[in-house]
Amino acid sequence: MKTMDCKDVLANLSCYIDGEGSAELRTALEEHISRCRRCRVVFDTTGKMLKIVTDAEPFEVPLSVSARLYARLEKVLSEG
Amino acid sequence: MVRDRLRNSPITADMVEPTKVTEHDGPEGDLVLVERVLAGDRRAFEFLVRRHERRVFRVTLAVLGNIEDAEEAMQDTFVKAFRHLDQFRKEARFSTWLTRIAINEAIQKRNARKNFVPLAEIETEEEHFAPKRRESWKSNPEQLYSKQEIHRIVEEAIRSLPQIYREAFMLRDVEELSAEEAAEVLGITVPALKSRLLRARLMMRETLAEKFEEPPTLKTKIAHAAVDAGTAMAMRLMRAAGR
Numbered sequence: 001m002k003t004m005d006c007k008d009v010l011a012n013l014s015c016y017i018d019g020e021g022s023a024e025l026r027t028a029l030e031e032h033i034s035r036c037r038r039c040r041v042v043f044d045t046t047g048k049m050l051k052i053v054t055d056a057e058p059f060e061v062p063l064s065v066s067a068r069l070y071a072r073l074e075k076v077l078s079e080g
Numbered sequence: 081m082v083r084d085r086l087r088n089s090p091i092t093a094d095m096v097e098p099t100k101v102t103e104h105d106g107p108e109g110d111l112v113l114v115e116r117v118l119a120g121d122r123r124a125f126e127f128l129v130r131r132h133e134r135r136v137f138r139v140t141l142a143v144l145g146n147i148e149d150a151e152e153a154m155q156d157t158f159v160k161a162f163r164h165l166d167q168f169r170k171e172a173r174f175s176t177w178l179t180r181i182a183i184n185e186a187i188q189k190r191n192a193r194k195n196f197v198p199l200a201e202i203e204t205e206e207e208h209f210a211p212k213r214r215e216s217w218k219s220n221p222e223q224l225y226s227k228q229e230i231h232r233i234v235e236e237a238i239r240s241l242p243q244i245y246r247e248a249f250m251l252r253d254v255e256e257l258s259a260e261e262a263a264e265v266l267g268i269t270v271p272a273l274k275s276r277l278l279r280a281r282l283m284m285r286e287t288l289a290e291k292f293e294e295p296p297t298l299k300t301k302i303a304h305a306a307v308d309a310g311t312a313m314a315m316r317l318m319r320a321a322g323r
Contacts, residue, residue, distance in 0.1 A: 014278040038214045045217050049285045056234040061137045065151045072155050077122045
């Protein structure tokens, strides 16, 4: 496979993170990031960002919102 | 915590969950509950709500951007799902079917807003997005802040994403739908979904970098500049050599 430049690498970042793409593509990408500090930082920190988001479990349903949902459903389920 | 909350809510106070269905049963458990509702056990619907409440809230919030509208869309989603449950085709996942209803409800609400700007006018996904922040992050970024602070930082960062990117990010990276499922519920192609997701991830990285980046010292700045210049030169030479 042709040597990848930074733009090619960035375009395939998601693909790599999601475990997609051919072995050839992944090897070419790994080869690039092993010698390009800037792309390596973007890859590494994107992975860290995803881990932080996953661990944070954002957007819990507020208690009051949940209570009103169940109150409305109670009425709907009770309808004949 | 969710269980405790539900235990206190009026609808679940006298409920006995069907013994064969637990929170870990996944799609098969959903189908069992759907069958029970369709057979006349209306109360089984409450377990479906319990399983999917959070997802529905997140996707409606992703589209609408504020809690008040998301709440209304969430309620309407579950009411509609209950009333049209007989239209659910069991070869699909119940969660995907429900998510599609939630997205449609949210989109209808969004389109009805007086200040609504059609997406076509704000869509910029073809533009190249170049990362600006190129410094490493601290080795344990999660330990820099309390759990509550991280929660707030993450929620604010997601809220700050333009809508089309927020939707893609929420469905793929928060709700963990497959690319195909996320594309289906948003009514776009898989390549379009992937394009939006890439942009969303890069924007999120950029926003969180403000909080987690290692401030560069003069020494590291000089070292990085030297490495970057060397790498650029090496790449040019390799291209020239036809590698």
